[in-house]
Amino acid sequence: MLPLMEIYLSKVLVKIVSCPIEDREFSIYSKKKLEKDGTLTIPDFLHKEVVSDLVKEAKSCQHLAFYTKSTHNVYLTPKSEEYDEDHIFNKQIISSKGCITTDQIPENSYLKTIYRSEIFKNFIANLVDEKALYEYEDPLSSINVHYASEGQELGWHFDNSSFAVTLLLQKPKNGGVFEYVKNVRDSDKGDFAFEKVERIVEGTLKPSILEIEPGTLVLFKGKNSIHRVTPTIGDLTRYLVVFAYNSKPGVSLSKSAQKTFYGRTVE
Helix, strand or coil, X not given: CCCHHHHHHHHHHECCCCCCCCCHHHHHHHHHHHHHHCEEEEXXXXXXXXXXXXXXXXXXXXXXXXXXXXXECCCCCCCCCCCCXXXXXXXXXXXXXXXXXXHHCCCCCHHHHHHHCHHHHHHHHHHCCCCCCECCCCCCCCEEEEEECECCCEEEECCCCCCEEEEEEECCCEECCEEXXXXXXXXXXXXXXXXXXXXXXXXXXXXXXXXXXXXXXXXXXXXXXXXXXXXXXCCCCEEEEEECCECCCCCCCCHHHHHHHHCCCCC
């Protein structure tokens, strides 16, 4: 018999008819699509009433957000003297956002129900070829809500992690568009793809656009696919949830990373 939380997830929160995450055939289909496209979007993953409640929750917590504006290269690494200052490796990109952490999200939030659900974790684990997925040991990093107000953006970059799981709660009036170019490099072979990356950053190579509406669950393989979110336009803030998992238990984000991303550290 399923635990009450699992029944709650599958019957109340998730639109189980259109998103049957317990169904083997749906899981096989989703995995094939992720492997083929490098991205998987599941529209209307949550009931509209649930999305509406989560938007209200995100808005009520927004005053807790830590805001940052930083510069970085597309590889998320320090500059290198091996290359000229104007080389694409050293070119600095701007990113800016607000963020609240797991411990700032209410304990009874639907987000924590979804994140901790064995049904949900098993579904994601199967898609990314992991035997199991685990939450972060530290109380900050497992679930983050990102806020992008007018003018804020996520600059071009490759991810350090092999996959990302996100859930859009609110889209802005304009802007806030997820753009990407699939399979630009092969990071396992040390490929930087400088020429192609430069064309993308300079705007001479047109990216693909991922159409995302509120309530859409997205899995994205961003280690080799460069991507960004364009600046928010208008007075409606973009709310995006990031679900972060590990392939082994007991992992915490480093203290320096905690300070950079969240403005504070925890023991």
